[in-house]
Amino acid sequence: MLNCLKKPLLTACATLLLASTIPSNNALAAKQPLTIDIAYLHYQPERPPALSNVLPEPEDAGLAGAKLGIKDSNTTGRFLKQKYQMSHTLSDDPAQMLEDAKARYANGQRLFIANMPSAELQALSKALGPDALIFNAGSQADELRSEICLNNVLHTTPSRAMLTDALGQWLNAKRLKEWLLISGSQPEDKAYAAALKRTAKRFGAEIVDEKQWSFDTDLRRTAQKEVPLFTQTDEYDVVVVADERGDFGEYLLYNTWYPRPVAGTQGLMPVTWHRVVEQWGAAQLQRRFEKKHKRWMTGKDYAAWAGVRSIAESVTQTKSNDAATLRQYILSDKFQLAAFKGRKLNYRDWSGQLRQPIPLIHPRALVSQSPQQGFLHPVTDLDTLGFDKPESRCRMQ
């Protein structure tokens, strides 16, 4: 019948057969397809030049993940008469982004994936009605999980506190209890440093010294001279670094006064996702992504993908495309998402945060995954990462 098969020809063969298999889904064929519209909003402020020549983040980080989520969901949707479609706006102008979102909302759009910093996300949440359902795939701000509670926002990207707790547990398990904290001067560096301090307190680490990196020189040629002096403090077990943009952190490794590991935003990193994650079927997700987008899948891609997949999973279970119905299901204990992190994921019903294990990586290998063994919790050990219910003021309605 189909002798056309040689490896590259599969798609052609597939298309031939597609026509014959689809209409035969007997029981479901009679129903009208259920259409699920998702809008992807990406506000990207102008990126200042990093002082080290780090590898730049791809322009479409996030969007590419959402697109894969749509593709995955449509493959499933084919059998259930669901059709997922996504439109997107990328902008470097927050006001224009907000206008665009409002216009979409006025047109009936309710499901959003947002990739933007905390302030813009707060404005978006306010501008869209309480019946919108926004998945935050961009901001790791702790305040959004503890103080500033947005009732129409669910977070698929982990908070900074989840990341630093994941690292803190590992350091604790390794008995690396005395930390030298070095942070950059950007607001996000301060936020990361604050998260590290909270973690240190939680897991019994001592910050022996705290230094702010204020040099504005390019370190590429001088790190070997500058960094040892800068890190000559009381003795420490580990250097923890808060440098989200990558201005100087890369140059701390192997240059510290004491020969100690570096962890945090550089060195051993707690991340949402990374190419080195390949367990639990993740290799398949990585391969699908690379095939489609010709690059590695980033943490933002993963968070956007998880947002789309959360929508699709709840649509499949509730057979509805109504945002309120989906939101209620997602926040219930029935919801479960298989997301290639080795166990099923669900959302914290107080803050709308997706519970998830955090990989600890270096650029070429997975080192560990937190929660670490032995960190116990009465509900789930995943809640040993980030703001637990008693620590958060958020109570989703």
Place this chain on the structure above:
Amino acid sequence: MKFPKFIRSALPAALMAVSASSYAAVAYVSNEKDDTLSVIDLDTMTVTDTIEVGQRPRGITLSKDMSKLYICASDSDTVQIMDLKTHSIISELPSGEDPEQFALHPNDRHLYIANEDDALVTVVDTETHDVLAQIDVGVEPEGMAVSHNGKWAVNTSETTNMVHWIDTSTYELVDNTLVDQRPRHVEFNKDDSLLWASSEIGGTVSVIDVESRQIIKKLTFEIAGVHPDKVQPVGVKLTDDGKYAFIALGPSNHVAVVDAKTYEVEDYLLVGRRVWHMEFNEDESQLYTTNGVSGDISVVDVDKLKVTKSIKVGRYPWGVVVKP
């Protein structure tokens, strides 16, 4: 290897019967990360040979006459055919990309192959090497089974969370059953009335009525001292007498023993680390489990429900078959 085989064929049948089940029976184990097969002599319980095959071998299955072994060489994008007399690869089948698991139709010719990266099931004629059909299924097709009566081919898709029912007379997908997250493996019972489907991340096994394609029972598992999220059912094996179902529970390092009539879990057996797939010996007195992380095979005494031995094989053992 060759010597005992020669003796076996030369001996009178009466003599053979004395130790038929243990005499020179062989288990083949695919080692996913070594690109090899381990050959285990089930009489001495030792690895007698390690054979190089294609890249990332996962699913393996025997031809009905036990003369050939089909091997999913996932990263070589092919299904290899090994002659079991010579242990050499005699041919390759056009399998489609990234073949992971497959099932051989009782007609001994039609091989149903799950193509994990392409969301397809490919049907190949093992004699003519023709591709008979390619059927669109959900994302990451994995588990594959053909009913004993040859009527149904069933596939599970891991990310779509469905069991897809394919009519083997038309190669058409005629129905889907939604199951829990990440379905991995399917197994028909002997009279083809029930289908057992494991859901790895959901942590459940669904027992599906074949007639209605509806779930009639969902099994859950609970192991003292193991976090429920680590209880991840993958492989399923049913005894022919209808007494037991064995469920491999992945990273919990246990195999559940289920009463196949009452669906009660009777016991949990501690095996090696990350247990994936299983196979019985011919008289079903022993069960062999592949343990990926510890890189070994556990041997379970089916009557006593005890783990009696572990045998070191290659890295990441995945599939296992037994040639009596």
